Amino acid sequence: MLRQHRSTQRKAPRTRDDEAALTADIVDLAKRHGRYGYRRITALLRDAGWGVNHKRVERIWRREGLKVPARQPRRGRLWLADGSCIRLRPERPSHVWAYDFVEDRTHDGRKFRILTVIDEFTRECLALPLGRKLRSDDVLAALTDLFITHGPPEHIRSDNGPEFIANVVKDWLGKIGVRTLYIEKASPWENGYNESFNGKLRDELLNGEIFYTLAEARVLIEAWRRDYNESRPHMALGNIPPREYALQAGVSSSPTGLTEVES
Numbered sequence: 700m701l702r703q704h705r706s707t708q709r710k711a712p713r714t715r716d717d718e719a720a721l722t723a724d725i726v727d728l729a730k731r732h733g734r735y736g737y738r739r740i741t742a743l744l745r746d747a748g749w750g751v752n753h754k755r756v757e758r759i760w761r762r763e764g765l766k767v768p769a770r771q772p773r774r775g776r777l778w779l780a781d782g783s784c785i786r787l788r789p790e791r792p793s794h795v796w797a798y799d800f801v802e803d804r805t806h807d808g809r810k811f812r813i814l815t816v817i818d819e820f821t822r823e824c825l826a827l828p829l830g831r832k833l834r835s836d837d838v839l840a841a842l843t844d845l846f847i848t849h850g851p852p853e854h855i856r857s858d859n860g861p862e863f864i865a866n867v868v869k870d871w872l873g874k875i876g877v878r879t880l881y882i883e884k885a886s887p888w889e890n891g892y893n894e895s896f897n898g899k900l901r902d903e904l905l906n907g908e909i910f911y912t913l914a915e916a917r918v919l920i921e922a923w924r925r926d927y928n929e930s931r932p933h934m935a936l937g938n939i940p941p942r943e944y945a946l947q948a949g950v951s952s953s954p955t956g957l958t959e960v961e962s
Contacts, residue, residue: 718759721744721749721751721755721759722759722763724744724747724749725740725744725756725759725760725763725765726763726765728740728743728744729760729763729765732903732931733903733907734902734903737753737756737757737760737765738753738934738938739931739932739934739938740756740760741753741756742932742938742939743930743932744756746932786880786889787854787856787880789818789819789820789892790820791820791948792818792820792821792945792948792949793818793820793849793850793851793852793853794819794820794852794853794854795818795819795820795852795853795854795855795856795880796816796817796818796819796825796852796854796855796856797816797817797819797855797856797857797890797892797893798814798815798816798817798838798855798856798857798863798893799814799815799857799858799890799893799894799897800812800813800814800815800833800860800862801813801815801897801900801901801905803901803905803910803916804910805910805911805912805913805916806909806910806911807911809831810831811829811830811831811913811916812829812830812831812832812833813827813828813829813900813920814826814827814828814829814833814837814838814841815827815893815896815897815900816841816842816845817892817893817896818852818945819856819892819893820948821936821941821944821945821948822892822896822933822935822936822941822944823928823941823942823944823945824896824924824927824928824941825845825849826841826844826845826924827900827920827921827924828841829913829916829917829920830913831913833862834862835861835862835863835865835867835868836867837862838862838863838868839867839868839871842872846875851875851876851877852877853877853878854877854878854879854880855872855877855878855879855880856880856881856882856890856893857879857880857881857882857890858881858882858887858890859881859882859884863879863881864881899927900923903923904919904920904923927940927941928940928941928942929942929943
């Protein structure tokens with residue numbers, strides 16, 4: 700009727716009323732959690748009251764030019780190590796704990812070490828004590844505090860580092876009924892839960908922060924541990940934080956887990 704070709708007609712795009720607010724929240728979360736993908740950001744938005752699905756978040760994510768972290772291939776090597784042994788799988792809270800060391804440096808180039816202790820079932824980080832040097836006595840002190848707070852686990856998994864295989868550590872654990880699970884040499888995947896946690900700690904915090912003093916490192920690392928336990932959605936737990944998962948499993952956790960080890 701108007702003698703206008705169909706190709707000249709366009710439907711005016713309409714955006715939702717909450718589009719700007721949602722975009723602002725997505726960008727803000729992406730800035731605060733630089734290594735989170737859009738799926739984990741979606742879980743945080745839902746916790747904050749947004750009724751959105753991951754498709755809408757992904758569309759805004761890509762439109763804003765945010766980086767989508769590359770997905771790592773799944774590996775099924777935790778329970779079978781070269782076909783030689785079957786690893787003990789955690790079946791309940793405090794069934795299997797795991798601990799390991801992570802190294803980093805302060806701005807002056809001096810090294811410091813972090814002892815990472817996790818519950819393999821709940822994925823909760825129980826403590827991150829740190830110091831310039833951590834020896835077997837420091838490991839015992841950290842475990843003592845945790846056993847008082849949480850009770851001793853049934854098993855504890857580690858590599859064959861001298862701090863873990865020291866006779867004083869093995870004898871003490873044996874006296875209180877904690878069985879040690881040592882992985883095969885040069886087989887870090889057998890301690891897969893702890894290695895995965897260490898990778899998250901390094902990727903999300905250590906690689907992006909400059910620590911000028913050991914005290915500053917202690918404060919920032921403890922703040923990250925709290926956020927990891929209480930706020931960070933864990934995809935293997937159904938996108939809920941480890942602390943919430945632990946509470947659902949009937950485990951009460953202490954509000955703090957930092958053990959100070961001075962150099």
